[in-house]
Amino acid sequence: MMKQLRCALLTGAAILMATGVTALAQDNxxxxxxxxxxxxxxxxxxxxxxxxxxxxxxxxxxxxxxxxxxxxxxxxxxxxxxxxxxxxxxxxxxxxxxxxxxxxxxxxxxxxxxxxxxxxxxxxxxxxxxxxxxxRNYDIGVNLAKLAQEMKPEGGSICLQSGGAAAANHNERLQGIRDTLSGEESAQPPGERLAGANGWTEVDGCPLFTDDDSAKAIQQMSDILNRYQDLDAFISTGAFTQWSDNAYRQAIQPYKEKLDSGELVVVVADTLPMQMQQLKDGLSHGQVGQRxxxxxxxxxxxxxxxxxxxxxxxxxxxxxxxxxxxxxxxxxxxxx
Structure with a gap:
C-alpha cells in the first residue's frame, strides 16, 4: 500500500513539474x-x-x-x-x-x-x-511640404523622391506632400501629380524611386539637379539620399550657394545623426523625423x-x- 502511495505521489509530482515546465516555456x-x-x-x-x-x-x-x-x-x-x-x-x-x-x-x-x-x-x-x-505617414508628407512652402510661398518647380513604388508608407507621404502643396485633397495615395496648383509643378522624370538604395538615390538627385539648374525644391520621403554622408556631401556641395540663398530648397524625411549634422552644416533646410x-x-x-x-x-x-x-x-x- 505504501509503495502504491509513493508511486502515486511521485507520479503527481512529475505531472506538476511537467506542467510547470510547460507554463514556463509558454512564457518565453x-x-x-x-x-x-x-x-x-x-x-x-x-x-x-x-x-x-x-x-x-x-x-x-x-x-x-x-x-x-x-x-x-x-x-x-x-x-x-x-x-x-x-x-x-x-x-x-x-x-x-x-x-x-x-x-x-x-x-x-x-x-x-x-x-x-x-x-x-x-x-x-x-x-x-x-x-x-x-x-502617420501622411503627416510626414504634410510637414515636409510645409517646410518647402515656408521658403517658397509662391511655389515653383519641384522634384519628389520616394522609396519603393509599392511601399504604402512612401506613397502616403507623397500624397501628404501633394495635397498640402496643391491645397486639394486627393482620393488615395500617392496623390495627384502637381501640375501648377498653387504654383507647384513636378518636373519631368519625377517622382524618383530609389528602392531604398543610397547610391541610387544620390545619383538620382545629382542627375535631376544637373538637368534642372533652376529647380526650386527637392523633397525626399526617406533618408536614403543622406545616410551615405560623404557621398551626399559631395553631391550637394556644388549647390551650396543656392542652398544658402534659398534659391534651391532641400527637405528630407528622417533625423538620423548624419542628417542632423548635414542640416546644421546648411546642406538641407529641414528634416521631418520619425522615432x-x-x-x-x-x-x-x-x-x-x-x-x-x-x-x-x-x-x-x-x-x-x-x-x-x-x-x-x-x-x-x-x-x-
Missing amino acids: YRFALVPKAMNNPFFDLARDGCKAAEAEMEGVECYYIGPSEHTEQEQIQIIQDLITQGVDGIAVSPSNAPAAARALKAANDAGIPTMTWDADLLEQDKEVRATYVGT PYDMGYKSMQILKDLAEDKSVEDPIYTGLDVCTQENADTCLAQSQ
Missing part, C-alpha cells in the same frame, strides 16, 4: 522584427529599441532579421521561413504591401500574431494584422500582449520631430 517568446533592409541605419535604431525591450522584458527575445538589402521577394521569403520556424509573433515593415498581406495571412492561419511597423498594409488588407505602430527606436521597442510589447490574447490599440502612432536649421539643437524628442 521569440518575436521577429522584420525591416525592409538590414543595411539601413534607420532600421538599426528600430533594432536597438527592440533589443532594449528584450533586455527589460522577462522571457522575450527580439529576433531581428530582414533582407541584407532592400529586396521585396527576400522579405517575403523571410516571413515564410519565420512561419515554418514557428515564432511567437511577427512585426514587419512591408516593402510590398500586397505581397506582405498575403504572407501575414499565412502567418495568421498558422496561429502566429502579426503586426506592422514603419509601413502599413493597404486599407483593404489591414484586417490581416492586429495593429500598426509607427508614424524608429520607439517602433522597435513598442513592437515587442505589442506582440507580447497579442501572444497573451490581450487587446491592443490600432493604430499606435509614435510622433514626429520637425527640424530646421534654427531649432536643430532642440527639435528631437527623447526616445524610450
